[in-house]
Amino acid sequence: MDEIKIFAPATIANISCGFDVLGCCLDTLGDEMIVRKSSVKGVRITKIIGEDLPLDTEKNVAGVAALALLKNIKEEYGFEIEIYKNIKPGSGVGSSAASAAGVVFAINELLNKPFTKLELVEFAREGERLACGSPIADNVAPAIFGGFTLVKSTNPLQIVELPSFKGLYATIIHPQIEIKTEDSRSILPRKIDLSLAVKQSANLGSLIHALHTNDYFLFSESLTDYIVEPHRSKLIPDFDKVKSNALKAGALGCGISGSGPSIFTFSKNIQTAYNVQGAINKVYEKNGIAHHTYVTKINIEGVKVL
């Protein structure tokens, strides 16, 4: 195989009680990429459609992730990358992670899979280092493993692959506003009450138990964020109204995707997910904020060959 076309999925990170550690993979929302072997060594980005992103390998998230992988092999050839972006950078659903995860997955396939998924996450997070200054793994891990993942530790990197519910859907709403990374970071307290940390961790533990036992009620009860959402939700217009509409329409939970501005919700089935879409669209239609919404299954495969 000399060429491969893949789907690189969007992901939700910072899922409510799982700030910095819990993420999940989406299905129909994502980029496409074509990666092909080339007789010229190195990595070249030959085409980017959909967004205005740098073609310079060293300045492109996918380029940097590919280079991190290539350091670990001895091949006489190189790779060319075409990127078809659907995920808007800065939307909060793992745009850079999709590019980074997609390219390392694709090259691994072309090389006949010498690397484990964990190693692919290691390479992909070098792309995240370029994008946000830190080699975070909470978007690239679900993009590569699929389903729900827990970043147990970043040094050494340890990823826990969690089970998922069959038939779980996400509805995402993306208000077309920009949140500066520095604002979403600086609004968080550096120190938090020990009692809140205990409540938050009990919810994370319960959520993981709920995934293992197929307990929608407990999953829903555990989707609470005492620590981050009270601060970051101030940066998102009408967050509280979106959330209350989503829950009233039957969502199992609702929170900020990544560091926003997208808002995620989970639903038990596709019909509820569409009901939630209608209910949350209303909020931004009423106040005239431009927005996109997406309804998608939870993707338990991760990046996949098209």
Add this chain to the structure above:
Amino acid sequence: MDEIKIFAPATIANISCGFDVLGCCLDTLGDEMIVRKSSVKGVRITKIIGEDLPLDTEKNVAGVAALALLKNIKEEYGFEIEIYKNIKPGSGVGSSAASAAGVVFAINELLNKPFTKLELVEFAREGERLACGSPIADNVAPAIFGGFTLVKSTNPLQIVELPSFKGLYATIIHPQIEIKTEDSRSILPRKIDLSLAVKQSANLGSLIHALHTNDYFLFSESLTDYIVEPHRSKLIPDFDKVKSNALKAGALGCGISGSGPSIFTFSKNIQTAYNVQGAINKVYEKNGIAHHTYVTKINIEGVKVL
């Protein structure tokens, strides 16, 4: 049935990454209680063997827990309680919880089980309120449910029953020193770094995943406490040496049981648990600190009828 004899187990709370929420139930270490119906209404403690504890119902943990239960039934008779204490109060392995959990379990049996286990925890934690000023549930929950339990929430009370490993053993060492409750509380910071809270919660999540997937390696890797142990271990002589000896002898993990001074360790099998016992005994033998050690299976039943 007019009389019942039960075993009321010791428990470990504050298991490493699960401060205030994660506990487990022990097997051979525990109290015995005899509870019988009486034609006289109310609750009377007729005998306490093994420890000097108050016979006055209102001042006794078991008495108060029994009264909490009795408020919820309409019976024409009362109950007499005999307590045979083996668990030393103040040792950190749930002495008061055993008395409280034992008595409400026993009365529920005599009444033909009108109450759920969750309701029994509600009653029993009134005993904890008497013992420590707060209706904590992280010892009474594992005493009543058995195995590992997570206190998801205290208001409303929500308990998650976790799976356990088959064949898991605990070795407990109890140095005969007193730690004042106020000291073990006041040594804890009220605020902690957000980054530490994230690491701690990832460990709690991983530990719960490990219990569900029978993953001893991950269980062991998750038994780390970034928040409480660094402070409270200062109150326990040679804690670090006990811990390093335990881990060298093959323990899966080691930490402070409850608020101490007992130290718990977990082992994969009984032989390792005894090896750990030998290794940690050496520490206190060398420095001349009086101590007891116990080797016990994890008890997945909780309180049981004898």
